[in-house]
Structures are given as structure tokens and as C-alpha cells.
Amino acid sequence: xxxxxxxxxxxxxxxxxxxxxxxxxxxxxxxxxxxxxxxxxxxxxxxxxxxxxxxxxxxxxxxxxxxxxxxxxxxxxxxxxxxxxxxxxxxxxxxxxxxxxxxxxxxxxxxxxxxxxxxxxxxxxxxxxxxxxxxxxxxxxxxxxxxx
Amino acid sequence: xxxxxxxxxxxxxxxxxxxxxxxxxxxxxxxxxxxxxxxxxxxxxxxxxxxxxxxxxxxxxxxxxxxxxxxxxxxxxxxxxxxxxxxxxxxxxxxxxxxxxxxxxxxxxxxxxxxxxxxxxxxxxxxxxxxxxxxxxxxxxxxxxxxx
DNA sequence: CTTACTGCAAAAGCTTTGCATCCGT
DNA sequence: ACGGATGCAAAGCTTTTGCAGTAAG
Numbered sequence: 001x002x003x004x005x006x007x008x009x010x011x012x013x014x015x016x017x018x019x020x021x022x023x024x025x026x027x028x029x030x031x032x033x034x035x036x037x038x039x040x041x042x043x044x045x046x047x048x049x050x051x052x053x054x055x056x057x058x059x060x061x062x063x064x065x066x067x068x069x070x071x072x073x074x075x076x077x078x079x080x081x082x083x084x085x086x087x088x089x090x091x092x093x094x095x096x097x098x099x100x101x102x103x104x105x106x107x108x109x110x111x112x113x114x115x116x117x118x119x120x121x122x123x124x125x126x127x128x129x130x131x132x133x134x135x136x137x138x139x140x141x142x143x144x145x146x147x148x
Numbered sequence: 149x150x151x152x153x154x155x156x157x158x159x160x161x162x163x164x165x166x167x168x169x170x171x172x173x174x175x176x177x178x179x180x181x182x183x184x185x186x187x188x189x190x191x192x193x194x195x196x197x198x199x200x201x202x203x204x205x206x207x208x209x210x211x212x213x214x215x216x217x218x219x220x221x222x223x224x225x226x227x228x229x230x231x232x233x234x235x236x237x238x239x240x241x242x243x244x245x246x247x248x249x250x251x252x253x254x255x256x257x258x259x260x261x262x263x264x265x266x267x268x269x270x271x272x273x274x275x276x277x278x279x280x281x282x283x284x285x286x287x288x289x290x291x292x293x294x295x296x
Numbered sequence: 297c298t299t300a301c302t303g304c305a306a307a308a309g310c311t312t313t314g315c316a317t318c319c320g321t
Numbered sequence: 322a323c324g325g326a327t328g329c330a331a332a333g334c335t336t337t338t339g340c341a342g343t344a345a346g
Contacts, residue, residue, distance in 0.1 A: 136279060
């Protein structure tokens with residue numbers, strides 16, 4: 001059962017390489033991120049770790065996220081009307097599906113993203129370096145509840 | 149010189165139809181939006197209108213934006229680390245280019261957006277109703293400054 | 297040992313809300 | 322006249338920052 005540490009190891013290594021230190025709290029935050037495909041919020045991470053670190057501060061979570069952003073080891077999905085969501089499992093830009101009812105965020109089976117991005121990059125006149133592709137709608141579970 | 153009022157008229161009509169009233173301030177906010185292809189922030193709108201309405205409150209701008217959102221007559225580009233930007237000229241989802249240096253937002257000559265969106269909608273399992281396609285990079289002007 | 301990290305509390309930044317008054321319709 | 326709009330100020334939420342103490346390397 002030593003599989004699945006790849007992402008964790010990569011994050012730890014990259015942080016160390018950048019001069020960051022790995023405290024027990026930070027290690028657990030990274031582990032939680034590496035094992036959370038649900039694109040958690042900072043608060044959700046904090047909540048999940050409180051049992052293990054009853055004194056952990058939410059600021060510590062944010063500071064770790066800041067370090068990861070600086071390393072390009074986490075993707076931040078910004079929202080102005082709710083908490084940001086994070087994806088440290090796939091830190092490079094890719095499409096997301098966001099439920100307008102329950103807020104769930106998922107990685108859809110991405111189709112020909114490459115081609116689409118390439119064509120826009122070419123036509124834009126901008127020197128594109130990154131992108132964000134969000135799709136809003138009802139997730140499968142909320143669809144059932146509404147019979148849609 | 150009566151061209152270009154189409155969007156303004158549509159916004160006014162839609163707001164009226166929803167029971168909203170059109171005050172002089174509100175009319176000017178709508179006019180400013182209809183004539184601003186630069187995706188202004190709420191504060192930018194406020195700033196541009198102050199000469200005409202020295203007592204206008206920023207809250208009034210936000211309240212008008214809220215009414216427009218309710219009517220689907222404005223597109224809101226949310227950000228958590230800077231002010232939201234608004235597009236009332238093209239209120240339906242479409243790609244945007246955002247300059248990571250100066251913050252400029254532009255509508256690129258969109259390519260086959262339809263096909264891309266359709267393919268993702270189909271594969272996602274979500275009942276997609278809307279989307280947001282952002283591309284980040286240097287705008288033409290900032291490219292020159294950096295010789296990129 | 298040096299310097300980054302932690303936890304707490306305060307601050308910051310943008311958007312929303314409450315309220316009295318004003319004004320569209 | 323009725324009920325929405327305005328302006329001001331206060332509140333709200335999420336994220337960031339300052340600081341003294343602690344601990345990683």
C-alpha cells in the first residue's frame with residue numbers, strides 16, 4: 001500500500017527545493033490534498049485535519065497553499081461569491097464541472113482540450129500561458145433530485 | 149447617430165419588464181456598460197460616472213449590476229484576488245483573454261467554441277447550462293513592453 | 297544556530313445589506 | 322400613493338498579514 005505517494009512526494013520535494021520546510025502540519029495538509037479529488041476549499045481541508053491537529057490554524061492552511069501556488073504545485077479555482085477550491089492532484093490547467101446547486105467540482109473526461117486551446121491561443125494576440133475552463137450545471141446527483 | 153443603442157434599449161426593456169425602475173443614475177450606468185467593451189469593474193464604472201453624478205454611490209452601481217444579473221443581461225467574471233469584471237455587451241458565455249500583467253480583459257476572435265463546449269457537455273455527466281473560458285497571458289501591449 | 301513555520305488576532309479588500317429618504321411610474 | 326432606487330455607513334466573507342514563540346534543517 002505504498003502506491004499513490006507520487007504526488008505527495010513531488011509536492012514535498014518541490015517545496016524543499018524552493019527552501020520551504022516541512023512541518024508535521026504541512027505534511028498532513030499535503031497528504032490531504034494529494035488524496036482529495038473533490039477540489040476542497042481551504043476550510044474543508046482545515047476541518048478534515050482538525051481531528052489530527054486540534055490546534056491547527058486556518059492561516060496555516062492558507063500559507064501552505066500560498067507556498068504550493070508559488071511552486072506551481074496546486075491549481076486554484078477562484079470564486080468571488082464563495083470559497084476558492086483547490087486541485088493539487090492535477091496542478092496544470094484543465095476543464096472543470098461545477099454544480100450550481102451543491103457546489104461540487106469535478107474533472108470531466110476532457111475531450112480535445114489541446115486543439116481548442118491551441119486555436120484560441122493562436123487567434124488571440126495574447127501570449128497565453130494558462131487558462132481556465134469551467135462548466136456550470138447540475139451534477140449527476142443533483143440532477144436526480146430534480147429529475148432532470 | 150442613433151446607432152449602438154440596441155444593447156442599451158434591450159437592457160432597459162428587460163429591466164422594466166422585470167419590474168425594475170430606470171432612474172437617471174441607472175440609465176447612465178447602463179449606457180456606460182453598453183459602451184464599454186473593456187469589461188470594466190464596478191469601481192471603474194463608478195469612477196467614470198462620478199463627473200456626471202458627483203454624489204453617486206458605489207452601492208448603486210452594484211445594485212444595478214445585481215438587477216442586470218437577475219435579468220441575464222450582464223456577464224460577471226469573478227475573481228477572488230481582484231475586482232470582478234463585467235460584460236453587458238455580450239452577456240452570454242464566451243472566451244476571454246486576461247492579461248496577467250495589466251489586468252486587461254478582451255474578447256478574442258473566438259474559434260470553434262461551440263464544438264468544444266458541445267463535446268464536453270456530452271461527456272461530463274453534468275446538465276451543463278453555462279460555462280466560462282478564460283485565457284491568461286500577456287496582452288499585445290504588455291508583450292511589447294517585455295519584448296515577447 | 298538560523299530562519300521558516302505556527303497559531304492567534306487584527307487587517308484588508310471587495311461586495312452586500314440596512315435604513316431613512318427620495319423619486320419613478 | 323406605492324414600492325423600488327439612492328446614498329451612506331455598517332456588516333459580511335474570504336484571504337492576508339503582523340507578531341511572538343516554536344521548531345525544521
